[in-house]
Amino acid sequence: MFSGKDVYMYCTGGIRCERGSAYLKQKGICKNIYQLQGGIHRYMEEFPDGLFRGKLFVFDNRYTVKSNDDVIADCTYCGRPWDKYSPCSSIHCHQLVLSCDRCRQEHHLTACCNECQAKGDAGEETEQCSCTRRRTRIPREL
Ligand SMILES: [Zn+2]
Ligand SMILES: [Zn+2]
Ligand SMILES: [Zn+2]
Incomplete structure (x- = not known):
């Protein structure tokens, strides 16, 4: 499924991507692996008017954080x-x-x-x- 492809990964806080991309690198099957440093969380902080739509799930009792009002x-x-x-x-x-x-x-x-x-x-x-x-x-x- 990833064989010979460019793979771009992102996740909530960038931690699971770190593991995921390390795993794929070790397998050596895809061409390039990119990941979003700091995950969506950082992206939303740096680009509040960016491309991310909807809310980001967080693992505490806020449940979600948002930078736009899209539902x-x-x-x-x-x-x-x-x-x-x-x-x-x-x-x-x-x-x-x-x-x-x-x-x-x-x-x-x-x-x-x-x-x-x-x-x-x-x-x-x-x-x-x-x-x-x-x-x-x-x-x-x-
Ligand atoms: Zn149930
Ligand atoms: Zn239930
Ligand atoms: Zn209803």
């Missing part, structure tokens, strides 16, 4: 534009949910999946929600 994600339930994460309402679940105000208020859809929605606060502690396995993996494994 490029959708509500999981109704598909309307929505990009504010909240924790799944099932008490032991660690998933984040994109569920819009309307779905929350009118349909009480506050969980990551139907299973969690039904469990509410009666859920048991598990490492992963059962819906995690059903999600598409990116990049797709060939």
Whole structure:
């Protein structure tokens, strides 16, 4: 898939790219490997009016940081534009949910999946929600 190609990598903070490009270099299959130093995070700081659209996911309770107001994600339930994460309402679940105000208020859809929605606060502690396995993996494994 990378054989003989120029590869350009970027990630949130530039750390995973560092590892990823080291791995590809070691394999020696692609022509050139470039990476975005400091990741999208640095890019947004240096180029607030740059090409990055939408919000950047961060691993703390801000969930996202932004340099523009574009909303490029959708509500999981109704598909309307929505990009504010909240924790799944099932008490032991660690998933984040994109569920819009309307779905929350009118349909009480506050969980990551139907299973969690039904469990509410009666859920048991598990490492992963059962819906995690059903999600598409990116990049797709060939
Ligand atoms: Zn919705
Ligand atoms: Zn859940
Ligand atoms: Zn779930």
